[in-house]
Amino acid sequence: MDRRSFLLLTAASVVAPPPELFAVSAAQSNKSSTPWYASMRRCGQINYNEHDPLTIDANAWGDYWASLKVDAVLLNGGGIVAFYPTQIAYHHRSQFLGTRDLFGEMVAAMKQRGIRAVARMDCNLAYADALKAHPEWFERNRDGSPRPHTESPWLFSTCMFSTYFTEQMTAIYREINQHYPVDGFFTNGWPSTGTLRVCYCENCRRLFDQLGGVPPEETDVSNQLYRKYYQAYMDRVLAIWRLWGEVAQEKTPQSVYVGNLGGGLDTVKDLKDISQVAAWFNADHQGRSGDTPIWACAQQGRVANSVMQGRTITNVAGAYANAQPNWRHVSKSPAELTMWLAQTTASGMVPWFHWLGGSPEDTRWREVGHSFFNWIADNQAHFRNRSSVADLAVLYPQRTVAFYSRPESHRPRYRGGPIDYLQGLYFALLEGRFVFDFVHESNLDESALKKYRALLIPNAAYLSDRQCEVIRGYVNSGGSLLATFETSRYDEWGNPRPDFQLADMFGAHAAGEVIGPRGNSYARIEARHPVIDDFKGTALLPGAENRVPIRADSPLVLSIVPAYPAFPPEMVYPRAPRTTEPAAVFRETGKSRIAYFAGDVDRTCWRSGDDDLSHLLQNAINWIRGADPVVFISGAGLIEVFAWETEPGYALHILNYTNPNATRGYIRGAYPIGPQQVRFRTDGRAIRSARTLRPGTPLKFHQQDRTVSFEIPAIGDYEVVALT
Numbered sequence: 246m247d248r249r250s251f252l253l254l255t256a257a258s259v260v261a262p263p264p265e266l267f268a269v270s271a272a273q274s275n276k277s278s279t280p281w282y283a284s285m286r287r288c289g290q291i292n293y294n295e296h297d298p299l300t301i302d303a304n305a306w307g308d309y310w311a312s313l314k315v316d317a318v319l320l321n322g323g324g325i326v327a328f329y330p331t332q333i334a335y336h337h338r339s340q341f342l343g344t345r346d347l348f349g350e351m352v353a354a355m356k357q358r359g360i361r362a363v364a365r366m367d368c369n370l371a372y373a374d375a376l377k378a379h380p381e382w383f384e385r386n387r388d389g390s391p392r393p394h395t396e397s398p399w400l401f402s403t404c405m406f407s408t409y410f411t412e413q414m415t416a417i418y419r420e421i422n423q424h425y426p427v428d429g430f431f432t433n434g435w436p437s438t439g440t441l442r443v444c445y446c447e448n449c450r451r452l453f454d455q456l457g458g459v460p461p462e463e464t465d466v467s468n469q470l471y472r473k474y475y476q477a478y479m480d481r482v483l484a485i486w487r488l489w490g491e492v493a494q495e496k497t498p499q500s501v502y503v504g505n506l507g508g509g510l511d512t513v514k515d516l517k518d519i520s521q522v523a524a525w526f527n528a529d530h531q532g533r534s535g536d537t538p539i540w541a542c543a544q545q546g547r548v549a550n551s552v553m554q555g556r557t558i559t560n561v562a563g564a565y566a567n568a569q570p571n572w573r574h575v576s577k578s579p580a581e582l583t584m585w586l587a588q589t590t591a592s593g594m595v596p597w598f599h600w601l602g603g604s605p606e607d608t609r610w611r612e613v614g615h616s617f618f619n620w621i622a623d624n625q626a627h628f629r630n631r632s633s634v635a636d637l638a639v640l641y642p643q644r645t646v647a648f649y650s651r652p653e654s655h656r657p658r659y660r661g662g663p664i665d666y667l668q669g670l671y672f673a674l675l676e677g678r679f680v681f682d683f684v685h686e687s688n689l690d691e692s693a694l695k696k697y698r699a700l701l702i703p704n705a706a707y708l709s710d711r712q713c714e715v716i717r718g719y720v721n722s723g724g725s726l727l728a729t730f731e732t733s734r735y736d737e738w739g740n741p742r743p744d745f746q747l748a749d750m751f752g753a754h755a756a757g758e759v760i761g762p763r764g765n766s767y768a769r770i771e772a773r774h775p776v777i778d779d780f781k782g783t784a785l786l787p788g789a790e791n792r793v794p795i796r797a798d799s800p801l802v803l804s805i806v807p808a809y810p811a812f813p814p815e816m817v818y819p820r821a822p823r824t825t826e827p828a829a830v831f832r833e834t835g836k837s838r839i840a841y842f843a844g845d846v847d848r849t850c851w852r853s854g855d856d857d858l859s860h861l862l863q864n865a866i867n868w869i870r871g872a873d874p875v876v877f878i879s880g881a882g883l884i885e886v887f888a889w890e891t892e893p894g895y896a897l898h899i900l901n902y903t904n905p906n907a908t909r910g911y912i913r914g915a916y917p918i919g920p921q922q923v924r925f926r927t928d929g930r931a932i933r934s935a936r937t938l939r940p941g942t943p944l945k946f947h948q949q950d951r952t953v954s955f956e957i958p959a960i961g962d963y964e965v966v967a968l969t
């Protein structure tokens with residue numbers, strides 16, 4: 246199918262150059278002049294509501310944001326509700342607007358204080374009068390009925406494939422651009438990184454005719470129609486993003502359109518594709534709920550960095566209590582909010598501080614933002630990162646995350662949640678205090694990998710031939726590799742291969758279908774090896790819940806003890822206590838070391854929290870990487886580490902997750918950890934000073950050749966050590 250002609254057919258005003266052309270032109274325009282948002286370090290958002298024009302004080306908000314030294318503030322312009330006297334039909338003016346031009350007042354309040362103003366828009370919903378006049382703008386259910394909002398059922402969902410996006414929204418942007426000195430546009434809730442939503446409006450039915458049928462409503466990459474729909478959907482997202490970017494820039498090339506992304510580790514829409522049109526990546530990852538670990542914000546930073554590679558990333562910190570259930574009008578705990586902001590800056594993102602409602606009755610959040618933002622403003626230079634100095638790369642397996650474990654209804658029993666493999670490896674990396682980056686699978690190439698000593702692959706089941714070839718080339722040129730479970734067993738669309746595409750690298754061949762899920766299986770220690778030598782007093786280690794049965798030629802180090810009954814106790818004895826089936830393969834070839842685990846040890850580690858499995862993964866990572874890591878930190882506590890080369894030197898960020906609420910929120914306060922001994926390898930430059938930035942005190946240090954050694958006496962919630 247010719248997707249471009251489809252797009253032109255359904256949306257005559259969208260003229261979409263191919264993504265590669267756009268990428269080139271964006272790069273060229275960046276070269277000629279650096280856009281304002283590239284140097285932005287602090288950002289705020291007041292998300293006012295339809296009722297707020299009656300009470301909101303624009304100047305008081307201007308004063309608050311100025312006191313945070315923000316570079317830009319997001320202000321509600323229009324879309325669902327217009328906060329200015331719009332002349333565009335079906336652009337619903339706030340019923341409480343009266344004679345006020347609230348948007349204009351707010352923009353002016355920011356401009357008077359030297360703050361950039363970005364119009365925050367919403368393209369996702371409109372009122373019944375628009376539905377009546379323009380039925381073609383709206384999403385439809387299979388029976389043709391429109392889709393009312395669940396909590397505000399007088400609003401109806403608009404369809405991205407309709408002219409609401411290409412004509413109505415663009416008319417609104419142009420009106421705002423004409424009347425107000427805005428610096429850009431942002432759309433709430435669109436496009437997001439989550440699953441695709443199938444609509445049955447007339448535009449979408451025309452698309453289905455082009456595709457050859459109606460796609461499934463669930464993510465199902467085994468379905469050919471889903472594959473075509475996914476591609477068409479992504480093409481439309483990129484075309485709209487480009488169009489809105491062009492409209493934003495009609496007034497000045499410095500203006501920008503930014504969409505709403507996020508999702509943390511869990512993404513379905515392809516971030517690499519989106520990054521080719523996104524000049525600025527906004528992660529709407531505002532907080533956590535349920536059992537989400539506190540480090541979810543840092544994970545968001547790593548995912549976004551893997552595609553933006555130094556370009557602007559903001560992360561929204563919701564100052565309100567956005568757990569489940571959700572409270573829009575009370576603050577979340579100051580300690581939790583501070584840790585979220587800390588992860589944002591540690592991982593290289595720009596914090597975007599967000600409150601909802603123009604006349605707050607809870608003001609506890611205000612000081613949290615004020616003190617954190619002023620602290621980063623006072624130390625601004627140390628947050629200008631040039632590049633990460635990490636020596637380990639973790640593959641971000643986009644298509645495995647998006648497709649492998651979905652949909653629920655078709656999921657083979659052994660497949661866990663889409664991100665459990667990555668979560669388990671991540672947990673081991675935190676416990677082992679490793680310094681690492683994410684590399685997006687679409688960015689896999691020789692140059693992206695050459696700075697790393699090892700590549701870690703948490704069950705990237707879906708990999709293309711080309712990606713496997715890059716990994717092979719990396720190992721053949723001396724890089725080390727860790728991989729788990731079904732890595733490379735399918736192509737990028739999930740078509741099974743007869744063996745691992747990387748079987749030659751693993752030194753292992755698939756010898757059957759996946760076995761599991763079964764608890765009470767084990768790995769037996771068969772021989773001495775650096776990966777297992779420090780397990781004392783046991784012949785058995787916990788087995789993975791699922792495994793690929795494999796054949797391997799190398800000597801047996803860990804063998805499988807197949808699952809046996811765990812209940813009742815009388816039946817609990819191994820029926821096959823000793824086998825020759827390998828649970829893992831550890832091999833050396835040239836300068837490379839390779840560790841392949843046949844089981845889903847990463848996912849099993851995450852699901853169980855088992856310490857032996859984390860320890861096994863840490864040992865394997867240490868062995869493949871080799872001695873003398875770029876950053877080594879010894880001491881007590883669960884921490885996450887980021888190390889950056891900055892404009893003035895280096896910055897070592899340490900986040901202290903040692904907290905009873907680390908995996909179930911909210912954090913109530915910091916549990917300080919004691920002395921941390923650090924060895925930090927530089928590029929050889931002489932370091933003249935080492936200083937902690939939170940208390941702002943100098944540290945004694947010692948430099949020998951490239952290595953700087955120092956002790957951090959204690960860490961509260963977050964510390965940054967600046968080496969200059």
Ligand SMILES: [Zn+2]
Nearest residue numbers: 404444446449
């Ligand atoms: Zn539609």
